[in-house]
Amino acid sequence: MTDTAGGLLGPAEIRDLAGRLGIRPTKTLGQNFVHDAGTVRKIVRAAGVGPGDRVVEVGPGLGSLTLGLLDAGASVVVVEIDPPLAEQLPRTVAELRPELADRLEVVGADALDVTALPGPPPTALVANLPYNVAVPVLLTFLERFASLRTVLVMVQAEVADRLAAGPGSRTYGVPSAKAAWYASARRAATVGRTVFWPVPNVDSALVHLERRDPPPTTATREQVFAVVDAAFAQRRKTLRSALAGIAGGPAAAQAACEAAGVDPGLRGERLDIAQFARIAEALGDSAGPGPREA
Numbered sequence: 001m002t003d004t005a006g007g008l009l010g011p012a013e014i015r016d017l018a019g020r021l022g023i024r025p026t027k028t029l030g031q032n033f034v035h036d037a038g039t040v041r042k043i044v045r046a047a048g049v050g051p052g053d054r055v056v057e058v059g060p061g062l063g064s065l066t067l068g069l070l071d072a073g074a075s076v077v078v079v080e081i082d083p084p085l086a087e088q089l090p091r092t093v094a095e096l097r098p099e100l101a102d103r104l105e106v107v108g109a110d111a112l113d114v115t116a117l118p119g120p121p122p123t124a125l126v127a128n129l130p131y132n133v134a135v136p137v138l139l140t141f142l143e144r145f146a147s148l149r150t151v152l153v154m155v156q157a158e159v160a161d162r163l164a165a166g167p168g169s170r171t172y173g174v175p176s177a178k179a180a181w182y183a184s185a186r187r188a189a190t191v192g193r194t195v196f197w198p199v200p201n202v203d204s205a206l207v208h209l210e211r212r213d214p215p216p217t218t219a220t221r222e223q224v225f226a227v228v229d230a231a232f233a234q235r236r237k238t239l240r241s242a243l244a245g246i247a248g249g250p251a252a253a254q255a256a257c258e259a260a261g262v263d264p265g266l267r268g269e270r271l272d273i274a275q276f277a278r279i280a281e282a283l284g285d286s287a288g289p290g291p292r293e294a
Contacts (some may be wrong), residue, residue, distance in 0.1 A: 040065055129154065
């Protein structure tokens, strides 16, 4: 394998590796491989990781970003669902960066099934997330790995807008509110389509999240998320109507909103996560455990 991109994988290396492995990127696994060294370095800089950081990367593919993270001095544990890719990645690192190979660990698994990771607890999640599961993976990792302090993920631009949106925004919704339970989020940068192989049909963007404490409440996360799901199930409905199903009727929903200091005539898109938490607390067991977030 040649090394024309300063230790990172360029277009020729990506296609050569894929050809040798018989890999044909699939939409099912959301595979779009980054082949631009400048973009990889941009992601690593935006993530702000370096020596002493333990980074988890989901969907490393052929290893473009993995090499960049190792170059920055971080130790990296990757989660890769595709067995040929999971098996090849350590060989790629050993060939291109033999002195860094001992800082890489590979977990061959579906990220949504991972409940524990080898080595020290991860402090950062940095990844080019498969677009078809980006939000579930992000929320699942924030839930399961409390050690994560920062997140920098590349996702579909539309999803980035939703994750970073605030109350009252046209793009504010379930992903926005649930992400806000764990962290503050902002859109960090736009990424052009041509840095991927194959070229996707949508634009991409980087989202940066910084862990923070959830709002103080006696309600469980599941109860709060159940209120969020209900509030956005039919966006045109006011809280009095939208929450009737989990509250036991419109009157009970109105009473819970009023007890929480929230106007029951508002729609869910106007509420921040602290207000959702207050409503869940007012509803108590009526909200139930709620579905697992998706």
